[in-house]
Amino acid sequence: TDQEMTARIREIKRQFGDALFIPGHHYQKDEVIQFADATGDSLQLAQVSAKQKASTIIFCGVHFMAETADILSADDQQVILPDLRAGCSMADMANDQQTDAAWQELQNIFADTIIPLTYVNSTASIKAFVGRNGGATVTSSNSKKMVGWALEQKQRLLFLPDQHLGRNTAFDLGIPLDQMAVWDPIKRKLEYDGDYQRIKVILWKGQCSVHENFTVKNIEQIRENHPQMQIIVHPECRHEVVQKSDKAGSTKYIIETIEKAESGTEWAIGTEMNLVNRIRKVHPDKKIISLNPYMCPCLTMNRIDLPHLLWVMEELEQGTVCNEIKVEKTIANDAKMALDRMLQLS
Numbered sequence: 001t002d003q004e005m006t007a008r009i010r011e012i013k014r015q016f017g018d019a020l021f022i023p024g025h026h027y028q029k030d031e032v033i034q035f036a037d038a039t040g041d042s043l044q045l046a047q048v049s050a051k052q053k054a055s056t057i058i059f060c061g062v063h064f065m066a067e068t069a070d071i072l073s074a075d076d077q078q079v080i081l082p083d084l085r086a087g088c089s090m091a092d093m094a095n096d097q098q099t100d101a102a103w104q105e106l107q108n109i110f111a112d113t114i115i116p117l118t119y120v121n122s123t124a125s126i127k128a129f130v131g132r133n134g135g136a137t138v139t140s141s142n143s144k145k146m147v148g149w150a151l152e153q154k155q156r157l158l159f160l161p162d163q164h165l166g167r168n169t170a171f172d173l174g175i176p177l178d179q180m181a182v183w184d185p186i187k188r189k190l191e192y193d194g195d196y197q198r199i200k201v202i203l204w205k206g207q208c209s210v211h212e213n214f215t216v217k218n219i220e221q222i223r224e225n226h227p228q229m230q231i232i233v234h235p236e237c238r239h240e241v242v243q244k245s246d247k248a249g250s251t252k253y254i255i256e257t258i259e260k261a262e263s264g265t266e267w268a269i270g271t272e273m274n275l276v277n278r279i280r281k282v283h284p285d286k287k288i289i290s291l292n293p294y295m296c297p298c299l300t301m302n303r304i305d306l307p308h309l310l311w312v313m314e315e316l317e318q319g320t321v322c323n324e325i326k327v328e329k330t331i332a333n334d335a336k337m338a339l340d341r342m343l344q345l346s
């Protein structure tokens, strides 16, 4: 039963004490979050992982986050992902062959006037590509700062793999939409009408399959049925959705905004279901709903559950390390350059 599993996990966690550290992303299920030593958004979890002394980190999040924890932790620390199927559809939208092809073509067009940036929601090898080419990683909490930094280095940038975060951030910095192009990795083509020299931002054609489900129609329905309700969304949502919302920001920003809001206020939130449900539970004095009535869970985040967590912990108790995430050394070194450039600026 869930109760038995919970009790066992608690017991094993107690045995390991400080030797075991469990970070949990805000989108994780409550049944998992209850065991987290630290909860946070991608940036916070990258920062706490970098400081960890525990010999074992069981990462409750998705694959790219566990890779980041491995890259930032010491060589003798091991990182475990309770279910290897916990990937991220967005991270999978950019692979090595695609970025190599894109970079070659973009160098042909723009020569040395372009710098790559990647959202942390990307594989270690994409981060390595970015690190090797002088660029940095970005999270939803620091994207404005990082895009600003990139444009101090070079005339234009390539933003991987989330076109929406890239577009929303660049727009906030005053870059007009007609100075943004889209790189289609499948067609290997730059989508842009006009003089290429005007382009400042090239957006990789990738997106989050969860945040994509919040639509302008959802917003119109809220405006009509609940005119007093405020709408707050994550910048992984489409540009039109962000523009029509009242507020937009990272997971951390959404949590803090609701915390600071007055009792009795009403909010429709455009982000992952587990987080929306948790915010609702923590603030019974406010009316909180999902912007999309179908709620929008992240299916891969949800793969981490009690049975998987218990399984890796029982194996650990027996001295077996299951599902270890180990990034190959040369990739890890290059990826670390990209992560360090971000962490120094954050």
Ligand code: 13P
Pocket (backbone or CB within 6 Å): 040, 041, 042, 043, 121, 139, 140, 141, 208, 236, 250, 251, 252
């Ligand atoms: P943040 O935690 O940076 O807000 O990112 C959201 C997300 O989609 C994580 O997978």
Ligand code: SF4
Pocket (backbone or CB within 6 Å): 027, 062, 087, 088, 089, 090, 091, 121, 208, 209, 210, 211, 272, 298, 299, 300, 301
């Ligand atoms: Fe990936 Fe989106 Fe899920 Fe985050 S919410 S892990 S970006 S699919």
